[in-house]
Amino acid sequence: MATGITAQLAIHTAKIRYEDIPPEAIEKAKDCILDQIGVELIGSTLEWNKIAYRYVAEMGGRGESTVVNYGKKVPTLDAAFVNATFGQGCELDDVGFAAGGHPGAATVPVALAVGEKQGSSGKDFLAAVVVGWDVMYRLLAAVRPSAGKRGFHSHGIGAPFGAMSTAARLLRLNDGQMLHAFGIAGMHSSGTMEYDQTGGEVKRVIAGIGARGGIQSAMLAQLGLTGPPTIIEGKRGFLKVFADLVEPEEITRDLGSEFKIMRIWFKLYPCVATVQGVIYTLTKLIEEHRFGADDVEEIRVGISETSLSHGGAIYEPHDVASAQFSLPFSLAIRLLKNDNDLSFYMDPKLWTDPKVIALARKVKSYADPNAKKDQNYNTTMEVKLTNGKSYKTFEPYPPGSPLNMVSRDVLRAKFRKMARTVLTEERIDQLIEAVDRLETYNDAAQLIPLVVK
Missing domain, CATH: 1.10.4100.10 (2-methylcitrate dehydratase PrpD)
Incomplete structure (x- = not known):
């Protein structure tokens, strides 16, 4: 049997x-x-x-x-x-x-x-x-x-x-x-x-x-x-x-x-797993094209359906947990602070900071139907700047994951x-x-x- x-x-x-x-x-x-x-x-x-x-x-x-x-x-x-x-x-x-x-x-x-x-x-x-x-x-x-x-x-x-x-x-x-x-x-x-x-x-x-x-x-x-x-x-x-x-x-x-x-x-990064690859993708674009918070008109982010529902729509955190689960907040502080240190997620002033909220509101997330299985945490991102330029990229795997492992x-x-x-x-x-x-x-x-x- x-x-x-x-x-x-x-x-x-x-x-x-x-x-x-x-x-x-x-x-x-x-x-x-x-x-x-x-x-x-x-x-x-x-x-x-x-x-x-x-x-x-x-x-x-x-x-x-x-x-x-x-x-x-x-x-x-x-x-x-x-x-x-x-x-x-x-x-x-x-x-x-x-x-x-x-x-x-x-x-x-x-x-x-x-x-x-x-x-x-x-x-x-x-x-x-x-x-x-x-x-x-x-x-x-x-x-x-x-x-x-x-x-x-x-x-x-x-x-x-x-x-x-x-x-x-x-x-x-x-x-x-x-x-x-x-x-x-x-x-x-x-x-x-x-x-x-x-x-x-x-x-x-x-x-x-x-x-x-x-x-x-x-x-x-x-x-x-x-x-x-x-x-x-x-x-x-x-x-x-x-x-x-x-x-x-x-x-x-x-x-x-x-x-x-x-x-x-x-x-x-000290935030939910579904945001790790998104921060990494934006960081690489910033390093490659040298733009700052004031240059951004809109950021479009394609992620999995589960990632989208797991904090993709939190624009104004009201506690540390909601800040750590907020994709828009994470991208906003990456642009404004050039870092995603835990202290920023713990700072109540940043949750209501007009500059942070305004920048977070420029982040538009959508469900990518191709983000499944090993590709569940991939990121498609397009950053549109105020000068008319636009940069688009795709990152299949977040850092630290088995297919993009970091060194010991x-x-x-x-x-x-x-x-x-x-x-x-x-x-x-x-x-x-x-x-x-x-x-x-x-x-x-x-x-x-x-x-x-």
Whole structure:
């Protein structure tokens, strides 16, 4: 009898060994881990994320796992909740290219929290991140873009599975427990994108909710709780509930031989993924043709339908989240400030600045029917100037994505900038070296003293 999709994923999650993972995937995991820790560090300093920390600190409980930056030991579930919130709370975290979600924020905080409690080795830590990333990516690829069109948040529905897979490996669940853990994770799979229509900083804790739910699923399965063994393919399972059009073959194709962490997309700008390529395209046009904000009459931007609905029409942000999701605002500050630093998105004065709003209003976005699959984040742009000149270009892939990957030097520079908000240069050097040598550690918790102030 054929094995169902859920069962195949459960077997894959339980059986893959560190030695089965190609060296290039392990190296990519190290880049992912360092990038995510950097995002957690800078994220830990932001007021809206501190709400999650205060919530957990006031709850108290047994000290099992460490909160990044602050060093406070809290229950494992709470540490993962806070650190994942830090790790997705400033829009600098990685993305599953052409699948969506932020697998780094679903796996690395979980591996840090559970690995510390369990005394997991560096090899186990790395393998757990790779497999968790793989599971989450595959599930989201099967329902994209349909799930997003229906209003579901990709991270919200995918993270509980990625987090569960990471935790379950470190907890060493057996085959039967693993299958039930998938069923339980499905009960945590949820979340809509109404925040990108009317705002709300609650978007910041989606990753925390997913991380907590994933670990909880694995722990409950370990204790004997059962779940539906067809949570993915069943009549009321993941595929049927979250999408109208699905590609289930995306879940099992090359399972165990191709690891989707190779499809990681590292963000370079502190804003939503759908705007990354647009900023990059405008930047290249500015560098090539040397025009400024005062020269622009109109900017026409062709992007995917999902990108257009995910912030393309926000012209006047009213909070940090809506600023980070606003395509027109991002282009306006690129022209006016020659940068897209996080500080600009956090500045309320810029949200209502007449010059910013006027320039943002010159941005006209439209849906490009050719922007699908690997081309989902492409950008067609035409800039019309007041002197009558017009420049048009097409960029197929945003920087940091697998088909336009940046160098490790660029990624390290990004990490250093983020980490400096908390750590000294000496500590940053030590942390980079520690992640580079992670597979040699008998206890991956050796990382923990390096991620606190």
